[in-house]
Amino acid sequence: MRSLTDSVRKPWISTARREKLVHGLFFVCGIFSVIVLLGIFLLLIVTAVPAFEEISIKEFLFGLDWNPTSYEQETYGIVPMLVSTFMVTLGALAIAVPLGVGTAAYLSEVAHPRVREIAKPIVEILAGIPSVVIGFLGIVLVGPWIARVFGLPNGLTALNGAVLLAVMALPTIISISEDALKSVPDTYEQASLALGATSWQTIVRVKIPAALSGIIAACMLGMGRAVGETMTVLMATGCSPAMPESFLGPVRTLTSSIAIELGEVAYNTTHYYALFALGLVLFVITFIINLISDVILHRYEKAHR
């Protein structure tokens, strides 16, 4: 005779085992991100190292000439690209930091709540515009405008890249600075006002200094984004591999060099490996920038708990 329990379908796995299995599965998903990060780092190193069989590390890091396709003597010096990258990035920050912090201060301190409700999603829209569209506008709109203002034959310059990257870094800087300003305890403001300071004095002398580490972290994050941005600078800065002369001349950053040359190079040649060495330099720079902003934010959170 068959008992009643036989007719009930038995689960293929016991409950305790299933729980363990599910737990294990999620753990694998969790650890996957660590694997990806390590994988990126290791693959970059492994692919970059063969480049240094032919190029000396000294020449690579301090060489003033990048000309991997020369007929006479190929040269692999990354200094012009480092200079270009930092010119464009610092130029972008010089525009975006005052503008972004000012906007954040407006949104968190001055704006009417209803204005804020409308303005915040608009800033988010700015963050959603693809970088290739910003680069396109650099070619058709901002570039020609810069050419006209400064009387240049061609507007594809470092300045152009800096302006466009500033627009791209703004949403990051605004939203994180605003969070930082908002998390300053109300008692600071009340104490300052009670001592007779105006709202403006309170913002400038109390709130911004109190939120400074958060604001700095925001700017570092914006900087990380600007250093790693590819399409915009590729399209809008002229991309001459020579040492940059001024903000009104063409530059070629680390990212745009990789983007230009990887398409033309044969796999597994010295030039190919050298491009991965560029990628590695880029990875390390952004890693350090993000690490610094992370440490600042972390400290800041601790101090305010």
Added chain:
Amino acid sequence: MRKKYKKQAVGFWILRVCMGIVLLCLAVILWDIVSKGAGVISWSFLTENPRKGMTEGGIFPAIVGTFLVTVITAILSVPLGVGCAIYLHEYAKGGKTTRLIRMAIRNLSGVPSIVYGLFGVVLFVQFMNLGTSLLSAGMTLGLMTLPWTITASEEALKSVPQAYRDGSMALGATKWQAIRTNVLPYAMPGMLTGMILGLSRAAGETAPILFTGAVFYLPFLPKSLSDQFMALPYHLYIMSTQHHAIEKVRPLAYGTALVLITLVFFMNLVAIIIRYKLRKVKLQ
């Protein structure tokens, strides 16, 4: 005394001007693209292949390519992202491993997109021998979106009250049963919002697909995962910098840009609507 308030008025105006400049940037961007791109948009522009060396015709293959590559991106990054978020929020106990995972996620979100492209070339195109294909490009984008999906999913899990889990487990449910029946359904809309936002960014990315699968021009649509494809952002890049008659195809480039930002904004809008509906449900 009065001087102090004059200073305040000036200061506030400076802040207003900052806000105004930011809004003006966005207005200029949108106005330029919409006003110059709208004239190009027509049914045939959206549904035809490019013709005569891409100087005429439409962008249909690019639209399809972007759609397909985004689907592959989602297939890779959504399950892994949700899984990782569930581990971090529901299972992890905050030890060294958890700290390591969180650090990895933060750093991954800061890795430049072109570096993901390099990674994709070595791992997918060469090592796994997938060639430059839809699959390679989709997986590269999938890895890039992973940190965003994880962060968004975790935020959604955080918003589910702890009582839901406790109540379920007090009634004898196991941890996984509690998560499946009492946490995930409530976190779902929030997760969906974050994921759509992440995918909209992936759809607009160019650098990771430059060398992993996107091509200039294809007269046919990709038939399998190992085919190359055209993509909207890449098409815009080609039309505005690499084409042999750049001035002549400028209107087409504007049209492509308009379609691309419309697509991205449409995805954002869907995400915002889901979020809005979610808020409403919670209030009830």
